[in-house]
Amino acid sequence: MTHQPRGHGHEDAHGHGRRHGHGHDHHDHAPAVTAGNERRLRFVFLLTAGYAVVQAIGGWWSGSLALIADSGHMVSDAAALLLALVAYRIARRPADSTRTYGFHRVRVLAALANGAALLLLVAWIAWEAVARFRQPVEVMAGAMLVVAVIGMLVNLSGAWILSRGDRGDGNLRGALLHVIGDLLGSVGAIAAAVGIMLTGWMVLDPVLSLLVALLVVRSAWRLVSESLRVLLQAVPQGVDARAAEEGLAALPEIAEAGHFHAWTLTDESSVATVHVSPAPGVDPLLLPKLVSGWLHDRYAIDHVTVQVDPPGQLDREHC
Known part of the structure; x- marks a missing residue:
């Protein structure tokens, strides 16, 4: 600038x-808009959000809490991608006589709502995981493995698409980091599914779900705390x-x-x-x-x- x-x-x-x-x-005060980057973000958002739904259904069907937890992680990253798209859209809306700074705080409000919802999801995952430690639930490891492999392929595709964009775009860099985090979650789900298939240890599922929940709570808390800082007009x-x-x-x-x-x-x-x-x-x-x-x-x-x-x-x- x-x-x-x-x-x-x-x-x-x-x-x-x-x-x-x-x-x-x-x-x-609007962020710079690059049509190519916006197109990449939109495609990866649809890919991530669509797979999050598939993963949640697959987790419910297979009985895998780890898949449900990872779908929450995918939802958080899809929300981050959506917020980046919102930033691009807001950049096109001019300020007016009643909103002299434009509509930038809409993104902050969305981030705060997203973070609060994710913290509630983490609380439920932790509660369910503790219950499964006490009384293990049967998990269909084969179905869990199939869904996790699909997730890995989705995240690899998303990472490849974003990596070909403008590296100087902060929105794009942040989105790429989120997708890489999703990729690690999918690899962990694959490992847990294979471990259950080989050993029959159902406890691997709640263990992985807690690890994924830690990733979610970290990003969710950052969303909430940063949003509150902006809304409270902290330096x-x-x-x-x-x-x-x-x-x-x-x-x-x-x-x-x-x-x-x-x-x-x-x-x-x-x-x-x-x-x-x-x-x-x-x-x-x-x-x-x-x-x-x-x-x-x-x-x-x-x-x-x-x-x-x-x-x-x-x-x-x-x-």
Whole structure:
């Protein structure tokens, strides 16, 4: 993204000069859209979601809790692919007068709902697995093996399709990692099915289901925690508000810096506001570009609103 901050000014209700520095020339916070990558994601999503249904039915029919657990894992990854597609679709919808940042938070809400549902699924899998440890359930290992092999082929196909896309696309890279995780789950299901066929140890099924549940709970908790961070408008990862204020105040052109706030808008875009005062002899009109450029270089914040206050104003407010 080309960083070309700009500024404009007006007087606020208290007569303070306010300047806005932006990390780009348009109020566009949407992720980049690549038609080829979107097509690949759509195809792999349909493949993953379709197989998740087949796997759930196969797990119910064969009595394999491991297949049902892995279908939950597939659902979580299909949801991740769907969220990536939603990001592409949202990128085409312009902001309007009532939603000036567009519709990006729809993706966050979807991620939160998805993560919460997956945590409930993990709780059920764990409960059922403990029950099967106490009283093993007969598993049709042959059917389990067939379904697991199909899953491995599906995931290999998905990984191959995604690997041929644009490697610079964050959505595509994340989707590829999810598919590789599904591939490992399918390999584990194959191993469990073969183990049951050779040894008759039905306990291998709940053991694998718990291992898969751990993979699901990890991704589900990440979805929930990251969604809550965004909705609570916590600072982006790696940003320290106090350190940002101190760093800005240390610049020779700035006398004071304060009231720094930053939050995440999308996975690829963050927003910040800050108040600064010019050092003696410094043109206040130079500060918005200076501040937005410094925050972009230091914290990758690409949209900054800068309010320039009279010298001493911030010190009086702190007192």
